[in-house]
Amino acid sequence: MKNNIPKNVIKRLPRYYRFLGMLLESGIERISSNDLSKRMGLTASQIRQDLNHFGGFGQQGYGYNVEQLRENIGEIIGIGNSFKVILVGAGNLGRAVAQHLNFEKRGFKLVAIFDSDEKLAGMKINETEVRHFSTIADFCKDNMPTAAILCIPTVAGKTVTEELYNCGIKAFWNFSHYNITDDFPNAVVENVHLSDSLMRLCFNITNREETP
Amino acid sequence: MKNNIPKNVIKRLPRYYRFLGMLLESGIERISSNDLSKRMGLTASQIRQDLNHFGGFGQQGYGYNVEQLRENIGEIIGIGNSFKVILVGAGNLGRAVAQHLNFEKRGFKLVAIFDSDEKLAGMKINETEVRHFSTIADFCKDNMPTAAILCIPTVAGKTVTEELYNCGIKAFWNFSHYNITDDFPNAVVENVHLSDSLMRLCFNITNREETP
Structure with missing residues (x-):
């Protein structure tokens, strides 16, 4: 799977990891792609697309579990x-x-x-x-x-x-x-x-x- | 003109400026888009496309005048x-x-x-x-x-x-x-x-x- 991830998505991974870390620090446990998009200056559909490359960890009507998502991205990066x-x-x-x-x-x-x-x-x-x-x-x-x-x-x-x-x-x-x-x-x-x-x-x- | 330059081209401008400076330091006065492409790890057609956004300073069969091109790019950047x-x-x-x-x-x-x-x-x-x-x-x-x-x-x-x-x-x-x-x-x-x-x-x- 990982070999097919577009370069631009890979470039954004650390940014996702960083933003999710900041959310976690401010006590935010889950977030919708809409909210995340506003904070990161990306469109919600881009965020959904990006995260789909990693199997997509969001749940309809619930959004993303911040800690889980951050952990998963950290694993993909290899932190x-x-x-x-x-x-x-x-x-x-x-x-x-x-x-x-x-x-x-x-x-x-x-x-x-x-x-x-x-x-x-x-x-x-x-x-x-x-x-x-x-x-x-x-x-x-x-x-x-x-x-x-x-x-x-x-x-x-x-x-x-x-x-x-x-x-x-x-x-x-x-x-x-x-x-x-x-x-x-x-x-x-x-x-x-x-x-x-x-x-x-x-x-x-x-x-x-x-x-x- | 400058308002229509794609973001990715703008991102590469400083790199062009830097590479042309290095060429100049090694005494290279003119260069073809082919040679420049090999040094910069871009395709020759991408280089021609990029530089076209600034009016295209190359001459058929001669290539680019390194000093002139660097100066022009420096002006566009606003050095x-x-x-x-x-x-x-x-x-x-x-x-x-x-x-x-x-x-x-x-x-x-x-x-x-x-x-x-x-x-x-x-x-x-x-x-x-x-x-x-x-x-x-x-x-x-x-x-x-x-x-x-x-x-x-x-x-x-x-x-x-x-x-x-x-x-x-x-x-x-x-x-x-x-x-x-x-x-x-x-x-x-x-x-x-x-x-x-x-x-x-x-x-x-x-x-x-x-x-x-």
Whole structure:
């Protein structure tokens, strides 16, 4: 089933998961597709269509059980897998990512941070130790992480990814502008291009309808 | 013209801009839609279609002039506008955003950083001063920033946005999970939901085709 889910629906899954979590926090136990659509800015029929891809958990006249639906979506995402992830690049961005994200709630466990700067080795960010990049092969042999977060300069992208790939890491959360799939077409890659997002804001300001 | 550009094309504009910048840096002066398509992972016909929305700058048998095309796209995005932007929330994420992004190259000028922690007031991040949030109204009256970057906790979202809106700021680069358009339907909003992106990676790892 999962192989046939349209890409756009997959893209929205985390958003559903997030909204349902917020509903749950405000004590809402069930919700109609109409109500959910208003909150999420989607149409009710789109929501029903989306959720149908996962077997459709709504009941006529009752709506969706929020907790159940969230749990089901969490399972489809694989939140419970706790994939081991390492972070490479303990600069400002790397530190912010390590400290800001709640990895456990998003399907991951941050097991180590690597940097090429020797001065950072031994430091702790939250509870996670920073290690020198030269020790990465040994670490991976012992701990077999599934994924890596790349908070490195674009120019270092290829060398670092190659090393990680050789260590068995095939999935990447990529904050650099290095195009991983150019060289590693089978890698699982999720890119975060913050500067693209900033330019979209710029476009939308430039082209907004001016209200008089 | 610009009002009729499909949303998906707009979403790709920054990517075109970024790729063309990289081509320029490697000394490539012109490129065919075929070559560009290979680099960007789009089809050549999609590229031609996309760029047609902006009048189509390619020449038969010659391809696109990289510098010209990049300049044109930059103009459409509004890179040259240098919109004044302030950042609210000088925690880890706010600091990383302030330090990591090259605002000038993305259409903005970071003019001030605000935080509610008095201990941070006076500090400088890169060249930009951190000010206490209580001084924001005066600052906005004098400097009239166009946009705000929200690196604040979700619970503070509504109060902070309301204050900023009253100060004349109607455009937001939002890193929190507060849903700005619920309360301010006319705001220009670009959301960065890092945890959604992390969950998409989780989904893709969970559901990848296992190679034997």
